[in-house]
Amino acid sequence: xxxxxPEIARRLKRNRDGLVCAVVIEHSTSRVLMVAWMxxxxxxxxxxxxxxxYFSRSRGTLWVKGETSGHTQHVREVRLDCDADTxxxxxxxxxxxxxxxxxxxxxxxxxxLLADQEA
Amino acid sequence: xxxxxPEIARRLKRNRDGLVCAVVIEHSTSRVLMVAWMxxxxxxxxxxxxxxxYFSRSRGTLWVKGETSGHTQHVREVRLDCDADTxxxxxxxxxxxxxxxxxxxxxxxxxxLLADQEA
Numbered sequence: 001x002x003x004x005x006p007e008i009a010r011r012l013k014r015n016r017d018g019l020v021c022a023v024v025i026e027h028s029t030s031r032v033l034m035v036a037w038m039x040x041x042x043x044x045x046x047x048x049x050x051x052x053x054y055f056s057r058s059r060g061t062l063w064v065k066g067e068t069s070g071h072t073q074h075v076r077e078v079r080l081d082c083d084a085d086t087x088x089x090x091x092x093x094x095x096x097x098x099x100x101x102x103x104x105x106x107x108x109x110x111x112x113l114l115a116d117q118e119a
Numbered sequence: 120x121x122x123x124x125p126e127i128a129r130r131l132k133r134n135r136d137g138l139v140c141a142v143v144i145e146h147s148t149s150r151v152l153m154v155a156w157m158x159x160x161x162x163x164x165x166x167x168x169x170x171x172x173y174f175s176r177s178r179g180t181l182w183v184k185g186e187t188s189g190h191t192q193h194v195r196e197v198r199l200d201c202d203a204d205t206x207x208x209x210x211x212x213x214x215x216x217x218x219x220x221x222x223x224x225x226x227x228x229x230x231x232l233l234a235d236q237e238a
Contacts, residue, residue, distance in 0.1 A: 030149040078233040081224040105200040114197040
């Protein structure tokens, strides 16, 4: 049972695994760093500690971002979208956000599926 | 059966509904406009027409963004993340992106779950 604020818990529209999508953006650059997932407890901890905490779908456990790597995220702001199933998490990122060592999880030419014609 | 480029189809890691998450950002402002979902055919059409096309989980059908509202998205760039389960779609947005009439799906004070202490 999560201690998440009941008012917030009432608003959330979770998927069938009990999760909401979290889009993580960097405050200083406005770049999208990564996308992760939160259950109620991960959101509760994120809101109360300002340390970004997610739910690992592969491991089935909570994880504090950077707990082992040191690449932590200090949470400045959290917003809920119009459908109440997606969070926008604005952070100050320490070090690279991606486990590959890239600054974001979208960096690298090999990740481009469609290139900007004007770029 | 989708006509999506087999090379791209091979890379995608779809959820159990056959979908990948699409984070949509505005080229001119770098803001996150919305989050939607794509199946292979939605991605194929998005890549080949540069008109953002999504899969509606509620209706179970494809939808071209702005088809009825006129609030279309011209797609400049599409990137796949390190886990190959999330797309970053950079668009030129015509009109508001949100069905509520807000520019983004995250606008409005009522959507703030945690406020920026420095704001």
